[in-house]
Amino acid sequence: MPDLDQYIQDSKAAIDQALMESLPPAGSSRVADAMRYSVEAGGKRLRPLLCLATAQVLGAEQKTVIDVACALEMVHTYSLMHDDLPAMDDSDLRRGKASCHAVFGEAMAILAGDALLTLAFEIISVYGQEEQQATKAVRIAYELAAAAGVKGMIGGQELDLLAEGKNLTLVEVEEIAARKTGALFSAAVRCGALAAGAGQSELEVLSNFAHLTGKAYQIVDDLLDSKATAAELGKPVSADLKKAKATLPALLGAEAAQARADQLYRQATKELQKLITDAGLLQLLAHRLIYRDK
């Protein structure tokens, strides 16, 4: 197994290259430039990384999964672009850079988001036209659509919008996280598994792993956000706190939240041990996601 840092670096480079090749050419239209801007704005490429790592653990070659990985990142990026819009979370910043609508205007940000969502499915349909891949493609498209739709991300964003300023219960906070973040997180692993030809039992184990890891990831994200707020003086409090959005650490306290993340990581690890193949890469990746400091 390769060194994790090297693996992440190489995979990110492959993902970035494939993304840029899949997007409409720079300068071909304003929508194209808006799409490229938001995809290039980057981020950690966690979903495509999870997809590629899952496929690798199951023995698939990277080049047979890279398109699926790109589709996941496009769905993720579209959701950020639309969530940032003035009518939604009204955020002019995304990862320290101006958000898409702040640069290209609202109309172009709406259209470019729509275009990324559409392109994700176009890529999967092209992937499915390769020999013997149609059956995989329709299952992958289903995973993507279900994770992105009203039972997944869109429903989560709705709950999030409706929750502003309200006191949420722990159950409600977890429901929002499961739909906003967890659904596409799990889809990333499941799509990687499907592309690699996983059987039903492997798929179930990997789904459980993804579900547990996604929950832990969200808790750690909220923990880091709340710490950053306290530590970096002079910086406005985080967007979530400002809008009084409840998080699990805010409800349980930092210590209990961290304990919960630890427990979820241990459970996720246990799931991986049920696989016949060596899932060390996925375990290392989960560890990196959960025990990070930024």
Add this chain to the structure above:
Amino acid sequence: MPDLDQYIQDSKAAIDQALMESLPPAGSSRVADAMRYSVEAGGKRLRPLLCLATAQVLGAEQKTVIDVACALEMVHTYSLMHDDLPAMDDSDLRRGKASCHAVFGEAMAILAGDALLTLAFEIISVYGQEEQQATKAVRIAYELAAAAGVKGMIGGQELDLLAEGKNLTLVEVEEIAARKTGALFSAAVRCGALAAGAGQSELEVLSNFAHLTGKAYQIVDDLLDSKATAAELGKPVSADLKKAKATLPALLGAEAAQARADQLYRQATKELQKLITDAGLLQLLAHRLIYRDK
């Protein structure tokens, strides 16, 4: 062949029922209600009708194509919802009813549009999981995505937004119409053909038919719009004219525009004669679309 009026009435009833069954239940969420509101607001269901009629001409049973027809209507409806948004065409009315964002607010209209686009691909992916349908499904998904994407509807909407207040040439006007309306019109016929198992030569003939019919339909739409404006005193001038959007009738004059629509209809009819099967239903439908008075 059945009476055309009866055919349209029966097919619309089947389409409406399938659409309502495919959408998330009323009252299940605000996004669900916004989706149902816009789909129920209706319209002529032209794209699903074209899809079903094409499949029928090729001998396929309606029940094997109805899901594909629904997906087309969902993509069409999502595009209207997003086009109507304040940041885009800023229209509070759609077919005489309040537009989605006027009723549910901008955030819900954005999300509900996203959800309809996503659901369209979910439906195709479920359709593709039926026995022997995966190969058809990936081709249908590709048609939908390509028609909806930057080379189709989204690109057309961008050009339309950028064209406001400018003097367009005939070529530019036709380019916008081809992408905004023509692309999904053609996809409707092609998806119906693919679902019915059309061969390459049938697909080409039907694509030509759809392309010609779509162009004529757009001209007639613009003609009716300009006539309505003159006739109905006291009503504000049409949205297109108010924003000084160029149309083919405005550039060529009503008489030349009608002559062009007539010619396109004759060409479309000629294409159909190349089919071995009886395409009388499609010819009647095209005639109805082009020689209508409202």
